[in-house]
Amino acid sequence: MSRVIALVGSLRAESVTRRLAETAASVAPENVRVDIFEGLGDLPFYNEDIDNADALAAYPAVDRLRTAVGDADAVLLLTPEYNGTIPAVLKNAIDWASRPFGDGAIKGKPTAVISSSPSANAARWAKDDTAKAARVAGATVLDDADLAIGSILSAIDGKHPRDNSQIAGDIAAVVSALDAALVDA
Structure with a gap:
């Protein structure tokens, strides 16, 4: 069974x-x-001064994140768009998962990005910035498996996105592409 870890850029x-x-x-x-x-x-915000075993004892969330990403077969990054870019919480998670640089938990992981926005722009800037950050962090970003959903609020009309067959189908295709990337690896 393939395991995908989803990191959500909205708290x-x-x-x-x-x-x-x-x-x-x-x-x-x-x-x-x-x-x-x-x-x-x-x-905590990424800080190289605290990225050591002694200091990180005070921040168990870092170890949980690195372990979850490291144990997963693939990564799914989901992002809204805040002020035209990636939310700080998601960028921070990518930063922590990338360290130690060149050998971080995200290195080589097939990774896909899904963005959404109430606007027709579909948070494309955030999607692109998220993909760029993940790629620089060492992830294997699947550019052909990304998804940008615009006008999301009108598309779901107060319901859960899984109730919209188009959105659910598009997301299923992204998850299937992550699984296929594992088979092809």
Whole structure:
């Protein structure tokens, strides 16, 4: 069974971005499990001065993140767009998962990005910035498996995204592409 770790760039419990991650978990192929990482808000901002065993003892969320990403077969990054770019919480998670640089937990992991926005722009800037950050961090970003969903609020009309067959199908295709990348590796 393939394991995908989903990192959600919105901390709000009922955010659309989180619901997209829940959709990924519910529409994943039978042989794929999507786990949503809990605790991105508990991570301190990346600081090389505290990136050592002694200092990190005070921040167990860092070890949990690195272990979750390291144990996963693939990574799914889900992002809204804040002020035209990636939310700080998601960028921070990528930074922690990238260290030690060149040997971080995210290195070589097949990775896909899903963005969404109430605007027609579909958070494309955030999607592109997220893909760039993940790529620089060492992830193997699947450019042909990304997804940008615009006008998300009108598309879901107050319902869960999994209830929209187009959105659910598009997300299932992204998760399937991550699984296929593992087979092809």
